[in-house]
Amino acid sequence: KALRMVDENVNGFDPNIKNVNENELREPTDKRMFFLAAALKQGYTVEKLYELTKIDQWFLGKFKNIIDYYKTLEATNSGSITCDILKNAKKIGFSDKQIAAAIKSTEVAVRKLREEYQITPFVKQIDTVAAEWPASTNYLYLTYNGCTHDLSFPGDFTMVLGSGVYRIGSSVEFDWCAVGCLRELRNQGKKTIMVNYNPETVSTDYDMS
Structure with missing residues (x-):
């Protein structure tokens, strides 16, 4: 999910973007994740990848879980997916x-x-105080790892679609357009819901959205 947020041209932790290259695995670059995915699909062990990358084996194990499930999906016929x-x-x-x-x-x-x-997906609230005391904020996220919503939606809200991810020094003006839209709707007495997938920006600040 994080990889999709950074680059809209990738599907995620995709093992088919790059071919295995151990030199690329040793060097920490922005493309190393895809060489790592390819290596896991090719059968590299967590121990071998730790030797090459020095990435903690706990994280490598989590990456392996993703690739193992990717293989499960590839072995599943589109007409028989349960x-x-x-x-x-x-x-x-x-x-x-x-x-x-x-x-x-x-x-x-x-x-x-x-x-x-x-x-x-279910709507969950982010605990901004790390469970020190009960917290209720407008900082929300969507997840499939749940069975109930953390809050109800009575209706009569206006949804504002954010501009998504942007890189430092580029496209922040698009996010400011969303902020301006939120403020104008609020001035008109309307309740708003901000939908965006950039967690570190003004429009997704819980005081703003």
Whole structure:
């Protein structure tokens, strides 16, 4: 999910973007994650990858879980994907597009199947005080690892779509447009919901949104 937020041209922790290259695994670059994914799919062990990358084995184990499930999806026929397989993929963090690529289907078909299975995300509140005391904020996120919403939605809200991720020094003006929209709607007495996938920006500050 984090990789998709950084670059809209990738599906996530994708093992098919790069070919295995041990020199690239040794050097910490912005592309090393994809060499790591390729190595895991090719059968490199966590221990071997630790020797090459010096990334903590706990994290390498988590990466391996993603690639192992990617292999499970690739071995699944698009017409026989079960509710449990699809639900687990969403819990791990696979996007509909990523699942579609693995099972040789389309993003629209996967989304339609997910809706038929009633697999939808739940809204949760971020605990901004690390459980020191009960906290209730407007800092929310969507997750498939849940069974209930943390709050109710009575309706009568106006949804503002954010501009998504941007790089330092570029495109911050798009986020400021969203902030201006929020403020104007609030001045008109309307309740707003800000939907964005950039957690570190003005429009997603819980005092603003």
